[in-house]
Amino acid sequence: MSRYSAAQIEANWRKAWDEAGIFRAGSDPAKPKYYVLEMFPYPSGRIHMGHVRNYTMGDVIARHKLATGHNVLHPMGWDAFGMPAENAAMASGGHPKDWTYQNIADMRDQMKPLGLSIDWSREFATCDPEYYGQQQALFLDMLEAGLVYRKNAVVNWDPVDMTVLANEQVENGRGWRSGAEVERRELTQWFFAISDMAEELLEALDGLDNWPAKVRLMQENWIGKSRGLQFAFGLNDGPEGFDRVEVYTTRPDTLMGASFIGVSPDHPLAKDLEKDDSDLAAFNAECRKGGTTEEALEKAEKRGYDTGLTVRHPFDTSWELPVYVANFILMDYGTGAIFGVPAHDQRDFDFATKYGLPIIPAFLPAEDADPHLTAPYVPAKTEPVHYVSNFAGDTWQSGADAIEATIAFCEANGVGQGVTKYRLRDWGLSRQRYWGCPIPVVHCDTCGVVPEKKENLPIRLPDDVTFDVPGNPLDRHPTWRQAPCPKCGADARRETDTMDTFVDSSWYFIRFTAPDAQTPTDVAAAEYWMNVDQYIGGVEHAILHLLYSRFFARAMHITGHLPKSASEPFNALFTQGMVTHEIYQTPGDNGRPVYHLPEDVKDGRLADGTPVQIVPSAKMSKSKKNVVDPIGIIDAYGADTARWFVLSDSPPERDVEWTASGAEAAHKHLSRVWRIASEIAEGSADGNAEADEALLREMHKAIHDVTVGVESFGFNAAIARLYAFTGVLAKSDAANAAKRQAARTLAQLMSPMTPHLAEEIWQMLGGEGLIAIAPWPVADPAMMHDDTITIPVQINGKRRTEIQVPQDMAKDEVEKVALATDAVQRALEGAQPKKVIVVPGRIVNVVI
């Protein structure tokens, strides 16, 4: 008998699937549709184990749906715009386009051996002009609908590379590539009006029952709805045009504890004052320079500048509070101005302590309040809070009630209004980069900003660009910028900013439903295929990509590109864990460890015998060298082994640690299954009917358990069940016919995870056609329960013995059997039990 050879099997079956065209999504109305999608990859040029895990999970779902009679859409594409292509071009002198398409070709070649049930006919890359041209059309429609606009905004500006950087591209206040200190700069940029939809995006989260609660919560926090009071302090002797300072607070109940007013360095008042105050101008400039990174903020000291101005407290106009410009106040949240309550807020406390401002407790009981507090005074949760009406009245309330009551009180007394605010800000999409989707507008000296005509789309990126100097190549291109004004025809200039790549990924899943349409979408196709029934990807996209996509689906409905039913594009979301690996390191110079690839380490030592230090498992990363190349694994063991292993050891939402022994074990198991099937295929040994019955019963239980596992993302549990069933089959004395049936079923149950091996076994055992499209087995309930069952007997909740009883035995009969056991009789010592609990089919508990 020959041995299991994945290399031989796998290529054959991929060819067979290809020729049969079984993964091509049709529109068979007789079948229910099912759209399964994994987040599409960035074409870095190399697939990694994370991809393998992600796509394998999606493939298990897709193949299972195919076998259960669904019309399945399972597409793949490339998130192909972005900075790495430009960085590669800058580093090696190539062109981003060549680099990207070469990487796509390479990655496609690496992915195909995985045997994924993908409809490759729908493949596209976001850098294809056919795609980004439609994206430009979408942009124009959104512009017309008021969903896109231009405004002046503060951004991270890298003065060396001369481009805007996203927040995540700023490290410790410096540009991640240039190392230059990032400046905050005001620029006119394009924005999507996502914040207008804040309430709807928040409310609709409630309906996303099949999303992880964690992701919904993260989005909820990100949208950040808050309820508060907005009102003004009257300003004494302010500059021209400034007679009040508008503030927003979520804690109006602390109003009587106010001791100063703080405004942002970017606040209009601060900007006005700095005109005549060079010290303040210097202070503001210093504040604006400060980085916006987490670390920079943590280190930054609370600093303020006393403007010398004062405001009047709304409830006691003789009470004057100083006005400071303070570095910790953000211009783009609330009104850019606050009142400080040092007694109840750590930041305000730090500030007040530094500048010798009063610390006034706003809550009773006043007798507990120390007039010389050394730390913020925080009332206990249950303690009644005496809110503003302490000043004017006598009502006692707490928490949110106190805040609402205070707002009502303030409104009644003409001090401001209750308002709802959101943290969510509009999405700035302008990037001063070449390798992105050009924003299709023209700047005309007479007409201003003019949308490009749709018939001129796509506005293509020019190919003749250079990357030898920093900045945006589109800006310095000799001719590309020149364009006639679509309105008046005069010479005008193209917009040279391109779109954030998150725009590309916000609607690609809709484009998959009609990838060749001459409009952004084919609404009928979108209506048929949308929504994505199951979306799978990393939790790192919990906010940005998933929130943007939810916004886009709504925007596309508004602009007529999608039915309303697709406004929430992803019915179910699953966030899978990472693939991790131990890190091997040896001490290097200057205390920095030297990392070693897993393949260079044997038994804890390098080839030359040097022992390595093993650092606990972490996400595979090139810099730590704790990576295992999927290609190497596929070459050594086959794709089925890689697929089986990444699904087997851990629940899919958790990280899985790649271990050499685990991969080896997976391969051994698949070899074993292959061997068992081969023996059955060759064998003709007789068995006994009793063994047949037992085997088939086990088979039906396995069908049930594995099906449940596959349908509920319990892949690891399904695989454990398959191990167990394989063991039963291997030991069974059943006749060949029964074994054959069981082995064919085993192959079917394994087919979503190990499709190639499953096909091979199916064929070996005389299965008809391709297993990939053979109807999924159905468990027979009659075969799933045994006539006689074993149930444990507890005494006072502790297991003491077990009894065998007929499955359908009456409760009191079961009780009698249990009481008659030696263990129970011994424990009773002739007495009567106090109570006997019988859970049918489950357990008996005798209470003594």
Place this chain on the structure above:
RNA sequence: GCGGGCGUGCUGGAAUGGUAGACAGACCAGACUUAAAAUCUGUUGGGGCUUGUCCCCGUGUGGGUUCGAGUCCCACCGCCCGCACCA
């Protein structure tokens, strides 16, 4: 600081409130072999004695609810993740 999650053998992990440790890895022992590999079988939470179809303990710690708790509730400890000068 705010929000969320998780703590189970040597390891990954399993367990609708109902036999804790399924299934794997690792280790050890045995079979086969001249030997090794491969394969197959078996053992493995801790402790005790009277070695049994035995007893006690055991799911981070301490309480509670329940006939019964890894699972539910309260408090604490530890770890992980997300957000964050957001007023």
